[in-house]
Amino acid sequence: MEARQRLLAGAAWDEFCDQLKLAGRIVGHFGNEVDELDRAEWYRFMARLTRNGLERFLENCEPERPRLRDVPWRQSINFQSPDQDHLLAEFVDGSHDYVITGNRGGLPYFVIASWNSSQPAHPGDRDWTAEGIEGLKTFDPTAYQTTGFITSDQVHFDAQGNFTIAVSQQRIAGIADWLPIQPECIGLLVRTLYHDRDETAPPQFSIRRLDGARPRAVSPGEVADGLAKAAQTVLGYGELVRRWWQDNLAQRPNRIRFDRAVYLSNGGVPDRHHGFGTWQCEAHEALVIDFLPSPCSYWIFQLCSIWQENLDNYEDGQGFITKYTCRLQGDGSVRVVIASEDPGIGGNHVSPFDHVHGGMSLRFIGLEAGAEPPQVSLRRVPLADLKARGAAAIDGVEPVVSGEVAG
Numbered sequence: 001m002e003a004r005q006r007l008l009a010g011a012a013w014d015e016f017c018d019q020l021k022l023a024g025r026i027v028g029h030f031g032n033e034v035d036e037l038d039r040a041e042w043y044r045f046m047a048r049l050t051r052n053g054l055e056r057f058l059e060n061c062e063p064e065r066p067r068l069r070d071v072p073w074r075q076s077i078n079f080q081s082p083d084q085d086h087l088l089a090e091f092v093d094g095s096h097d098y099v100i101t102g103n104r105g106g107l108p109y110f111v112i113a114s115w116n117s118s119q120p121a122h123p124g125d126r127d128w129t130a131e132g133i134e135g136l137k138t139f140d141p142t143a144y145q146t147t148g149f150i151t152s153d154q155v156h157f158d159a160q161g162n163f164t165i166a167v168s169q170q171r172i173a174g175i176a177d178w179l180p181i182q183p184e185c186i187g188l189l190v191r192t193l194y195h196d197r198d199e200t201a202p203p204q205f206s207i208r209r210l211d212g213a214r215p216r217a218v219s220p221g222e223v224a225d226g227l228a229k230a231a232q233t234v235l236g237y238g239e240l241v242r243r244w245w246q247d248n249l250a251q252r253p254n255r256i257r258f259d260r261a262v263y264l265s266n267g268g269v270p271d272r273h274h275g276f277g278t279w280q281c282e283a284h285e286a287l288v289i290d291f292l293p294s295p296c297s298y299w300i301f302q303l304c305s306i307w308q309e310n311l312d313n314y315e316d317g318q319g320f321i322t323k324y325t326c327r328l329q330g331d332g333s334v335r336v337v338i339a340s341e342d343p344g345i346g347g348n349h350v351s352p353f354d355h356v357h358g359g360m361s362l363r364f365i366g367l368e369a370g371a372e373p374p375q376v377s378l379r380r381v382p383l384a385d386l387k388a389r390g391a392a393a394i395d396g397v398e399p400v401v402s403g404e405v406a407g
Contacts, residue, residue, distance in 0.1 A: 002122075002125050002221070003122050003124030003125045003220070003221035004220040004224065006124060006125070006224050007124065007220040007221065007223050007224035007227075008220055011127070012223070012224040012227050012228070013227065015127050015128065015227075015228070015231070016227040016228070016230065018129040019129050019231030019232065019235055020046070020050060022132060023046060023049075023234040023238040023239075024043065024046050024238075026235075026238040027039060029242055029246070030245075033246075034306065035356070037354060037355060038307075041307060041309065042307060045238075045241075045307045048074060048075045048309075049075075049233060049237050050230070050234055051072050051075065052071060052072050052233070053141075053229065053233040053234055054226075055071075055072055056229075056230070056233070057225075057226040057227075057229040057233070058223065058226040060088070061090040061229075062215065062218070063096070063213070064209070064214060064215050064216055065215045066091070066098060066207045066208065067207065068089045068100070068188070068206065069087060069089075070085060070086070070087060071086045071088060076308075076310040077237060077308065078308050079274075079276065079359060079361040079363075081193075081300050081320075081363070082310055083193060083194045083298075084191055084192065084193050085192045085194075086190070087190035087192070088187060089188040090186070090187045091186050091187050091188075092121075093121070093183065093184060093186065094114075094116075094169060094181040094183050094184060094185030095183065096209050096211065097167070097168040097172060097210040097211070098166075098167040098168065098207050098208065098209055099164060099166055099167065099172075099175065099207070099208055100112065100163075100164070100167060100179075100188075100205060101162070101163070101164050101165075101208075102162070102163060102203060103160065103162050103163070103203060103204045104152060104163065104203050105201035105202050105203040105204065106199075106200040106201035106202075107152070107193070107194065107201075107203045108193065108194070108195050108297075108298075109151070109152050109193040109297065109298070109365070109366070110152045110190060110192045110193060110203065111151045111152070111190075111191050111269055111271055112149060112150050112165065112189070112190045113146045113148065113149040113188065113191070113269050114149070114167070114179060114180070114181045114182070114185050114188055115144045115147055115186065115187060115188075115267055116144070116147055116184045116185055116186050117141050117142070117143050117144050118138060118140050119140070119141055119186065119229070119232075122221065122225055123139055123228035123232070124221060124224025124225040124226075124227065124228045125224075128231070128232060133235070133239055135232070136232070136236055139232055140232065141233045141236060142233055142236030142237050142240055142266070143265075143266070144189075144266060145265075145267070146264065146268065146270075147181065147185065148179055148180045148181060149179070149269045149270075150165060150177065150178070150179045155177050156176055156177055164177065165177045165179055166179070167181055167207070168180070168181065168210075169181055169182070172210070190205055191269070193298060193365065195323075240266070241306070241307050244308070245278070245359075248262070249276060249277060249278045249359060250278055252277060252278065253278050254277070254278070254279055254280055254287065254400050255277050255376075255378070255402035256276065256277035256360065256362050256376050256403055257276065257402060257403075257406055258273050258274065258275040258373045258403065258404065258405045258406065259275075259276065259405075260273070260405070261406070262276065271365060271366070272363055272364060272365040272366075272367075273363065273367060273372075273373045274361065275362040275373060276359065276360075277360050277362075277402065278357065278358065278359055278360065279303065279352075279358060279359070279360045280356065280357045280380075281339070281356060281357070281380065282356055283340050283356065284383055284384070285339070285380060285382060285383055286337055286343060286381055286382075286386050287337070287339070287378055287379070288335065288336070288338075288345075288347075288378070288379045288380075288381060288386075288394050289301075289335070289336040289337075289338070289376060289377070290329075290334070290335050290336075290378075290399075291333065291334055291376045291403065292332060292333045292374050292375075293334060293364075293374060294364055294367055294368075294371045294372060294373055294374050295368040295371050296323070296365060296367045298323055298324075298365045299322065299323045299362070299363065299364045300323070300361075300363055301321050301322075301334075301350075301361070301362045302320035303319050303338065303352060303358060303360050304358050304359040305355060305359070306357060306358050306359065308359050311352070311355065313351055318350065318351050319351065319352075319353065321334070321350065327346070327347065334348065335347030335348065337349050337350065338350050338351075338352055339351075339383050339386070340352065340383070341383070343383060343387045343390075344386075344387065344390070345386055345391045345393075346391070362376065362403075373403060373405060374403055375402075376401070376402050376403035377399035377400070377401050377402075378399060378400045378401075378402070379399050379400070380397070381393055381394055381397055
């Protein structure tokens with residue numbers, strides 16, 4: 001049955017609901033690894049992914065009306081930095097030419113990437129629920145591969161900060177800045193990076209098709225395709241966090257690895273080194289992390305939940321530190337103290353906000369030529385000892401050393 005018929009018969013909607021049920025059950029693979037807080041956040045994660053998928057593929061995937069839109073509020077996927085916003089434009093394919101215009105405002109840096117993923121031209125033509133997780137091998141809207149990118153360092157701005165960028169398979173005469181796309185391109189991602197959000201004039205980005213195509217009414221087949229993409233996005237991200245945790249990160253507790261292959265496998269751009277790891281810290285304990293930042297334009301250390309989401313205290317300025325917010329030690333190094341309360345030993349206190357485990361991330365953007373990510377040392381100590389003895393409590397504790405570069 002083709003997508004149009006499946007939508008009109010109600011089959012496409014039924015499958016959308018069934019796919020959400022299938023995705024929700026992934027949490028069962030974690031067994032006793034997850035606690036009540038993890039489970040509560042899992043189902044909220046599922047709801048956020050559903051909202052994200054519907055906004056992207058039902059509301060923002062009209063071929064004749066391209067848009068660059070923010071991801072839904074509070075949707076953070078794959079250790080998204082709180083200093084970084086994401087704008088998305090969704091394409092059916094890369095067959096059209098576009099122009100992005102805008103103004104950088106006070107933004108110090110941005111990067112625009114084109115990408116593709118494994119998905120059929122008309123996913124609404126078939127029922128994916130019966131294939132389960134195996135269906136992600138041929139239809140996974142979350143398995144992004146970056147095919148091209150352009151950074152603000154490469155863009156020409158006028159005196160007011162205005163810019164124009166062509167997005168096309170071939171160069172467009174009269175437009176100097178160009179982001180090439182492939183025939184299979186399914187969208188663009190703009191990452192905007194802030195150093196001090198409150199003091200930065202916001203940027204402006206808009207996109208239009210060069211052929212002047214006029215908007216039209218949606219078709220039943222397009223709605224069926226959009227529902228299929230939205231549901232498979234929820235399933236794909238649910239399986240991704242399970243796979244990353246159980247098959248990778250959880251194998252190295254309280255360690256960070258800079259794995260370029262892992263980062264680039266999910267839509268990353270090669271303008272940064274991104275280290276991933278997991279942290280474990282009971283309420284009566286503290287993790288003391290030390291590293292000497294590599295010379296770069298920006299770095300951030302952040303805690304996330306087991307589902308790779310920003311913790312709920314990010315809105316309060318907690319859960320992360322950056323190059324521009326941290327307090328340095330006397331030797332220029334950074335000390336991070338992860339604990340339920342500040343033990344008062346200096347450095348940078350980061351609250352886990354009632355979590356006892358999760359993911360952690362350390363990323364460096366714009367590393368100076370020849371620079372590599374730093375070694376990271378971690379000590380796990382009783383919180384009471386830190387409060388009673390201060391920094392001396394860690395002197396005899398053997399550190400866990402990580403920060404290796406792989407891929």
